[in-house]
Amino acid sequence: MSKLFWSLAMIFILASPLVLRVFSQAHQVDVEIDRVTSRVIRDSVLSSGNLIYNEEAQLTPEIIARVTSVQVVEGDKVEKGQPLIYLEDLDLKEVIFLQQAQVAIDIENVDRQEINVKNLHARFQRIASLLDKGIITRENYDDAYYQLKAAKSDLEASKLNVKRSKAALKQAEQRLRQTIIKAPMSGTVVAVSIKPGETAVPSTTGIPGSSLITIANEASIMVDLNVDENDIGNLAIDGEAYISCPTLPEGGLKGRISEIAIAPRNASEAFAANDATGRSYSVKVALLKNRPDKLRSGMSCRAKIYTTNPDPALTVPVQAIMSDRLSDDDGVSLPRGQRSKSKKYVFVASNGRTEKRTVITGAADDEYQEIKVGLKANEKVVIGPSRILSSLQDETPIAEIQPQGESYALLN
Known part of the structure; x- marks a missing residue:
């Protein structure tokens, strides 16, 4: 009897570690893990617009x-x-022929008027000399004087007619060139x-x-963006932007802001840009080198325009950040008039268990959130699955698994 007892006791002692391991594994939660890494988090403005040709002529x-x-x-x-x-151009050629003839006629009239003026001038001089000798009367002198003056006026009118006919000929020739x-x-x-x-x-x-x-000059293709009035003040010339079009590969093209409108778009432009309020501004972005040939004017596109260029900081994926409400009852001093605020935390994976840790966050982009206080580089944080993450508690046993899919931003 005692021999059987000791045999069973020995089997129990040997099997207990395996039993405990199986028991503990049965309560582990499968979670996805990512590490705290250092990267640059940049504030940005999202916008949409169209490709246009900067050098274009519509005839x-x-x-x-x-x-x-x-x-x-x-x-x-x-x-x-x-x-x-x-x-x-047949009618215009006929008009030119008529104008050329009119110019010739007016030039002949000038020549004839010049001869007439020359003749009357000589006659007037003879009459003036005869008047001094008392041979003719004053009436004959006045008649010769006014005839000469009238001939000179006719000559000036004929010269003006030549200028007018030449101008008409020039106008007709211009219309022919058109x-x-x-x-x-x-x-x-x-x-x-x-x-x-x-x-x-x-x-x-x-x-x-x-x-x-x-x-159009195809090499001058650029982006015309519609930027909201709330964001336009954050942009500057030479600001960095990334452009995404349906025909471009993931990641888009890099560009630089070349123009920022001073006045908002007018009503017709705003309507064409699907902006009912009209309170948007035109921002032109010049595409940098290596532009693909498949880009065409009028294509729709989206853009991420960066407004800051800070130093690298510790970051975690945005899905790792959890939050709840923090009140005065938690022993935290809140500003006067503010009864509660959001407290953010993450679950750190350590020694097969979770550690709920409060963090202070900073800037964020589409993928990552800056961590100012609460984490160290290379620590592991739980990022999913979301249904598991929302129900995790402190000191929960976990098993690390590979993420089922990487999360990419629309524009990097």
Whole structure:
């Protein structure tokens, strides 16, 4: 009997560590862990907008005429001064012919008037000499004087007619030149809005025929952002920004602020930007090098504009930060009139258990929260799963597992 007792006792003693381990493991909670690391937390402003060409020319006609020929299509490269569109010019050529004839007639009239003035001047001199000798009367002298004066007036009028006809000829020639629409700059044709046979109409109201061709320098593509009035004061020229478009890889493109509007957008621009209040400001961001060719004007985009550049600080993922309410009953002195405030804490993983630790936080971005007081570098904190994290208590047994998915910000 005693031998059996000692045998059972020995088996119990040997098996007890395994039993205890199994028992303790049954109460462990699987949690995701991350370490306290040092990184830069930067304040930023989020905004949206569109890609635009900073160097762009939209060609419009200066005369009403039918389009006879369009020399380019979208995507063509053009040089400054290159003919792009020809308008009908037959009527203008006829007007030029008539004006050239009128100029010739007016010049002949001037020549004739000069001869007449020269003749009357010689006659007046003879009459004046005869008047001194008493051969003719004063009436003959006055008649010769006023005839000469009238001829000089006619000569001046004829000279003015020549200037007027030459100006009309020059105007007609200018209108003829306007029938050839030339490129005002070198670049790429990004839009052709008219076809042969249609009528070109000079207008600024966007009626059909008022827009012909749009040329842009593709290398000048930039971002036009709509920044809220609450954020515009935090921005500065040369501020760093990261641009995200649907066609760009994750992380976007880096840019620098090149222009900040002084006045808000007007009502029409605000409506086009889907801003009903109109209280937004235009901020232009120049894209830096390595721009992909697939960027096009008009594409929508989002931007993160950094407003500070602080030193590195200890940080943890934002999902690790928990909070509750702190009142005067907790023995903490609160400002007068303030009955409660938020107390933030994290769960530190140490020796297989959680340690609830109060922290003081600082700046934050999309992913990380700065920790000013309460943690040390390289300590491990619990970051999830969220349903487990919200129910954790101090000294809870835990088992570390790999996070099921990394969390990335929209823009890094």
